Amino acid sequence: MKSFTLSALTAALALSALCSAQSAHAIEVSKKAKDIAQNTIIVDSHIDVPFRINKRWEDVTVATEKGDFDYPRAKKGGLNAPFMSIYLPATLEAPGKDYGVQLAHQLIDSVEAIANRAPDKFAVAYSTSDVEEHFKKGLISLPMGMENGSPVAGSLDNLKMFYDRGIRYITLAHSLSNHISDSSYDLRRNWKGLSPFGKELVVEMNKLGVMVDISHVSDAAFYQAMEITKAPAIASHSSLRKFTPGFERNMDDKMIKALAKNGGVIQINFGSSFVSQETRDWQDDLSKKFEAAGVKWGDPKANEIAEAHRKAKPYPFASLETVLDHIDHVKNLVGIDYVGIGSDFDGVGDSLPRDLKDVSYFPHLVQGLLNRGYTEQEIKKILSGNFMRVWKKVEAVAASM
Template structure:
């Protein structure tokens, strides 16, 4: 009888400890500045219009959930599909997406604001707003004209991912077998220099390894990987960063923002996705269908529901641990890719209300509160400020020369 009572007491104590850790994680999410450098709300809103200032049925982001999760500054991804470069519409499309974010702010001025600097972002958060800095995903909108960089910087773009799924006029892509530039184009090299001068952060997510190393040589300031993870766990997946690249990024003061998508996190998840694709391709061939067929879509959806392997929260935390072991906590951040990776998000990190789960995991893995403050936003702020400081010095130097 005593043994049963003792076991019951231990269970109750364990539950109490769990609740304490949960409450502490939730408190830290609300206490510290929480920045996520990649959320694909604008593109989502063009595909399925919704007022994310209110609770929404679908998607990963809306104001109520962001508030619960403690999210202060989600970078709105100005995502430009690769085909927009080939048809010449990339610049106009980027402006359209920025108009959409500005419209959201105009609709909910008490909830959202767009910052053009660290200081503005901090003021907006202090006044109770969710600050919406902009990050351009795919530099196709620059369209070979450095004046366009200035244009988008004035509209609020604070980083540019140089390319996306296809190589463009700036850089080769990690996803594209066509590597016409063997890294960056000559214009791409000029663009990196000009981004430093203007104060727009360079984002090395999506670019080829060769392009990454060229950025490291050219950039005078720290750069970011806005939504990448550690290749150590996904061998052969160039879209993630190798240990050597993470060390080089950190040596320059940059930050890798961990992507939450299951296929970025887990080799098993990647393998399950590849099997689903292979089975879908075979299904199409056998029936003479194309990928736009509703029958193909239904087949792939059902197969995904039956066989796709989701990453777990612990798998995501392993990436944070790996970067910490490689270079320390000063070079890690959050780049979830919410609203950008479909339904492949890990259990426990399904939307923006669940950042406290990540924080709880970090606490349980012996990250200090100071470490967590850096990961949630401090590290990214350091890089953002370094870019601003360099750009300000360049402007002042140019004025003196005149």
């Protein structure tokens, strides 16, 4: 989930999104692209359904009015292994808070409820073999990753508890530094990377079979995690700093090379502000207007400022081609084996690119890759092969430790 998915920006985007949808020339999707999407395991390593339905409940086992994910759209897109993000706001680790432990359990409960409510459609997945077995049965797997390790709350016993409940990756920090790691968004670098407990936690995650997710962490924390981990790591929903210079939340070429050397995988985030510098500039200009007016994201006055900003310059949505540029760059830099999909659906509001507006659009992504000359084998690696390789290796390392 993006650090700032707030009402002012969402309000400003609503009309822009409608205009964009009406004016965009939809990509023509071939039967081959549809067949690849339907006949391949598609792992999307980051979808924020649990937090979305916790804020405003909808039954995603049937068609929904809101959001980017529900069963009919997932089936249409061929998505069959979406990681449900157990997202905990960074502020839950503030003094007097419970580190998000209670909310984490509630969100995990909500994923289990989806599967229990529609066992003919969904099943919680705890392993790579579960994903493969569910695929054979025509079920959509629901593996889980924890976005923000705060609920570990300094306890390796808690880590084991969450593993037993199904958590298979942990994003070490989110938008603020926590007791595990510094955050790329937080100017305060409390630990100069990982905390002493964070370093211990990475080792224990290896032992249990919990993937180490370096999305959101500071550069220093990333390199320390690379030094410590005995298993491949993931970036569950990150994009490339090459296209967004200065945006530490994304990964630079040196980091991508280090992740590839580790055997890991970067899962490309679809959010417009993650893949397009033009979009980042638009949002930065809006933030400056908020600062000048003395308002914050979410304030009533902020909505007015955001709407005026949008009228002066419509929101510059990224496109499918922009996302493909990020995939191309990883392939050209380190090879096809180290890139996958971490869309951040339901986590980036209305800022999704043209032709990638919800989970029904995966055939568009496949067609875009075909149009750029990717082979079917390469496309299947991007859709799931690379991530499943990493996850299997993490399972094997845990078994050996």
